[in-house]
Structure formats: C-alpha cells, structure tokens
Amino acid sequence: MHGGVPRPSVRWLGTQLAGGISDECGRCGLAGIRSVEERNPQLAAEVYHDDLEFHWPRPLPYAGSSYGLKASLERRPGWAETWNPFQSEAERWLGARVVAASEDEVVVLWHQRGRDHVAAAEFLATSGRQMA
Numbered sequence: 001m002h003g004g005v006p007r008p009s010v011r012w013l014g015t016q017l018a019g020g021i022s023d024e025c026g027r028c029g030l031a032g033i034r035s036v037e038e039r040n041p042q043l044a045a046e047v048y049h050d051d052l053e054f055h056w057p058r059p060l061p062y063a064g065s066s067y068g069l070k071a072s073l074e075r076r077p078g079w080a081e082t083w084n085p086f087q088s089e090a091e092r093w094l095g096a097r098v099v100a101a102s103e104d105e106v107v108v109l110w111h112q113r114g115r116d117h118v119a120a121a122e123f124l125a126t127s128g129r130q131m132a
Helices: 024-037 042-048 069-074 078-087
Strands: 053-056 064-067 097-101 106-117 121-131
Touching: 024 042, 024 064, 024 106, 042 069, 064 069, 078 106
Parallel strands: none
Antiparallel strands: 053 064, 097 106, 106 121
C-alpha cells in the first residue's frame, strides 16, 4: 500500500518486486522491439495487439498518433522510412530492456542510434518507451 492505495505488481529490470507477474508482457514488448530492429512486419503482426497506439512527438516526420498495427505500418513517412538512411544493421540494435511490467502493461526503454553519412557524424537520436 502506498498512501492508502494498493501498489500494482511491478518488475524492474526483470526482477520481480511484488505479486506473481507473468513474463509474457515483457517478452511481448521485447519481441515488438525486435520486429523494429529486424524491420520485420510479419513479427510485428504476430506480437502487437490490435489496439496498439503510437504517439510520436514533433518535429519527427512521422509525428502524431496512429491506432492499430495496420495504421502504424501504413503511416507515411513511416518510422523505418525515416530511420533506414541513418542506420546500418549494427545501428538498428536498440538495446531494449524491460524496465517495468504488470499483468497487462509493459514499459520498454530503448535508444535509437544513427549516422549521418554525408556529415560523417554519429548521433544518439532518441530514447523511448513502449507501453503495451
């Protein structure tokens, strides 16, 4: 209990803190990230829920919200279209890790990297989270 309100069960970096949480949410979240790293829409279709929502901030070219996997994959310009020119296979690795999970929600932290080949500059573009 925290301030009279029951605390939800949480996993922090894969360590169970409270309750009997299934690892299913964490595995699903990491599989979703793997689908991005591999640019694998078939894997995304297998692991993402139909009610998937993405909310991307401005000034990203794909800024805004999309609801459902189909809408996310059809969005133009899309995430992969934007990032492919800046990422080799090695730079596609997002270093994802589950930082928290409950029965029906997962938070995954990742870091996107890219390289501007014209300017020969490397950058850490953003970090993010995915909540299922």
